[in-house]
Amino acid sequence: MFSRSSVISLVALAISSVAAQDASLGIKAIQAHFTQSHLVPDLLASFNPSALLNLNYPGVGPVTPGQKLTKEQVGPTPAVTITPANSSVTLTGTYTLAMVDADIVGAVLPEGQTRHWLVNGVKVEDGAVTNATAVGITTYAGPWPAPGSGPHRYVVALYEQPSTFTPPDNLSAPNIPVSTFDWPAYVQSTGLGPLVAATYINVEEGTATVSLQPTSAVVTSTLAPSSATSGASTPSNSAGAGGNGSGNAPNPNTGNAFRSMPALAPFTLLVGGLAALLL
Ligand SMILES: *[C@@H]1O[C@H](CO)[C@@H](O)[C@H](O)[C@H]1NC(C)=O
Ligand SMILES: *[C@@H]1O[C@H](CO)[C@@H](O)[C@H](O)[C@H]1NC(C)=O
Ligand SMILES: *[C@@H]1O[C@H](CO)[C@@H](O)[C@H](O)[C@H]1NC(C)=O
Numbered sequence: 001m002f003s004r005s006s007v008i009s010l011v012a013l014a015i016s017s018v019a020a021q022d023a024s025l026g027i028k029a030i031q032a033h034f035t036q037s038h039l040v041p042d043l044l045a046s047f048n049p050s051a052l053l054n055l056n057y058p059g060v061g062p063v064t065p066g067q068k069l070t071k072e073q074v075g076p077t078p079a080v081t082i083t084p085a086n087s088s089v090t091l092t093g094t095y096t097l098a099m100v101d102a103d104i105v106g107a108v109l110p111e112g113q114t115r116h117w118l119v120n121g122v123k124v125e126d127g128a129v130t131n132a133t134a135v136g137i138t139t140y141a142g143p144w145p146a147p148g149s150g151p152h153r154y155v156v157a158l159y160e161q162p163s164t165f166t167p168p169d170n171l172s173a174p175n176i177p178v179s180t181f182d183w184p185a186y187v188q189s190t191g192l193g194p195l196v197a198a199t200y201i202n203v204e205e206g207t208a209t210v211s212l213q214p215t216s217a218v219v220t221s222t223l224a225p226s227s228a229t230s231g232a233s234t235p236s237n238s239a240g241a242g243g244n245g246s247g248n249a250p251n252p253n254t255g256n257a258f259r260s261m262p263a264l265a266p267f268t269l270l271v272g273g274l275a276a277l278l279l
């Protein structure tokens, strides 16, 4: 007969391995979304995150990668949570959180990206990004793309901020208004990195009067390991800029680690059953 504590740790282990499997599928999915939406290589030369970044807007809830949102929906500051890819990823450091406007697919941005949010010195506590010790260089300013300028890709990213991090003089004090800057150059010159986690959303105002490049869909069924359950078989079209797919449809296979866990239900039953036996 198992002792109560060994059963409980067995169950905890089972649940964490399920969550870990899901997070690693989520990592593959977010990488596919960044490639499909041309954020790699438009904004990032490469993208190998060690965690998932989840945005939760008041009144909207958790958002999925590439989700289309209105400027009203993204007005309030979102809560940001981080799900490590696996238990060997620890998030005990100091980080920089940013939101930049990578514009539409293929946009040429000679003045760089518009900075909508830049906070140095954030921490990750119980999976949530916290800012008690942070410097809010640019406080959150929700996306407001120009009418007709097409679906802009707003990237929210969390970078390691090493002790050698050195911000430029003109971006080292709090409350600097939104402006354009060269985000990749900022990352490189300040010594930020590696990139821990990132996601993006689409915000469009009015009907596009610019020509848009087509993008292909992310089909998450092609991402799952062959042993994965049916939970990974739902195709998802993230509708990157220029696509006309179901960008609003929440993708059940990415985003929040637990929402997408069909396999969790049997575990919940198992936990309930074991608890009933033990109590
Ligand atoms: C944990 O995740 C990281 C980042 O994705 C990866 O590099 C590493 O190989 C993973 N470790 C294990 C034990 O799966
Ligand atoms: C910290 O977050 C709160 C809530 O979103 C926000 O009001 C505040 O301005 C943030 N502070 C910094 C330094 O970013
Ligand atoms: C900061 O200075 C750099 C280099 O002089 C300039 O390119 C950039 O536009 C400035 N940024 C801000 C926010 O003033």
Ligand SMILES: *[C@@H]1O[C@H](CO)[C@@H](O)[C@H](O)[C@H]1NC(C)=O
Residues within 6 Å of the ligand: 244, 245
């Ligand atoms: C989406 O694309 C299809 C195929 O290109 C096209 O027939 C359809 O009209 C488009 N729908 C919208 C809403 O643009």
